[in-house]
Amino acid sequence: MYRIIQLSDVHFGTVNANVLNALVHAVRHLSPALCVVSGDITQRATRREFQAASAYFNTLPSPVFCIPGNHDIPLFALWTRFTNPYGRYRRYLHKEVEPLFETEQAIVIGVNTTTPFRHKRGIVTDAQIRRVAQxxxxxxAKKSVLVVAHHPFHVLEQADHDQLVENHEAAIRAWSAAGVDLIMGGHVHVPFVYPLTQCYPDLPNPMLVVQGGTTTSLRVRRHIPNSLNVVDLYPEKKIHITTWTYQPKDDSHPNRFMCVEKDMWKTN
Ligand SMILES: [Fe+2]
Ligand SMILES: [Fe+2]
Structure with missing residues (x-):
């Protein structure tokens, strides 16, 4: 089994310190080969927020693979936004905004769906679709293929439809044909797993959308608690996914992340 955990929308600048603390313990306990962070690492893309995120990631006991979200581009500093939108991201987090991680079991492909020309909505370009498909x-044939983007390729609620990444259907069709197993995303702060064949029954290969909620931000949506996803990859494209949510300390719960949902999927 090869384990990856997905954190998302950690939003340094609006973090819950108790959750940050519990998360270090959760990562230690889960012991993943890789921590994926699917964007919105900061709240306002300030130097201080990037420094805090970078320092925190260095305390995690597993390597971190991250991509930018729309919050990671300066919003009000217009000169920086348009001349060097990812400068702080590259300086403090990673020089690549579309990183690649490869092992014997899996390839993890980062796709940057943000652009300084849009405040919220994302786009996947034809060139990005081709790169991932290749x-x-x-x-x-040899390993699991995971794509990590910030904006979602599927949403569950009609109210979230305008958050869908532009060009998502073209990407879904091309990537399914090429053998992508799952697409991780964030942005909406609602965690779920969705088999895309339910929406596109004619896809050549089954493919999953795995959405992360916000792992550490105080700005949760629809009262959904902070969460992370655990993605366990097995041979023959079997994938076991669990969502863990943060349980604040009370008489019945310790102050930690606990497993709430389990699903076994197959993508071939
Ligand atoms: Fe977010
Ligand atoms: Fe976002």
Whole structure:
């Protein structure tokens, strides 16, 4: 089994310190090979927030793979926003905004769906679709292929439809044909797992959307608690996914993340 955990929308600047503390223990306990962070690492893309995120990631006992979200581009500093939108991100977090992580079991492909020309909505370009499809086609027979983006390729609620990444259907069709197993996303702060064949029954290969909630921000939506996803990859494209939510300390619960949902999926 090869374990990856997905954190998302950690939003340094609006973090809950108790949750940050519990998260270190959760990562230690879960012991993943990789921590994926699917964007919105800061709240306002300030130097201080990036420094805090970077310092915190260094305390985690597993390597961190991150991509930017719309909150990671300066919003009001217009000169910086348009001349060097990812400068702080690259300086404090990672020089690549579309990183690649490869092992014997899996390839993890970062896709940057943000652009300084849009405040909230994201886009996946034809060039990005081709890049992922080429990498997937080369690797899908031997290993699991995971895409990490910030904006969602599927949403459950009609009210969230305008959050969908532009061009999502073209990407879903091309990536399914190339053998991508799952697409991780964030942005909406609502965690779920969705098999895309339910919405696109003619897809050549089954593919999952795995959405992260906000793992550490105080700005939760619809009263959904802070959460993370645990993605366990097994041979023959079996994937076991659990969502863990933060349980604040009270008489019946310790102050920690606990497993709430389990699903076994197969993507071939
Ligand atoms: Fe967010
Ligand atoms: Fe976002």
């Amino acid at each position: 990498l997937a086609a080369k690797n899908a």
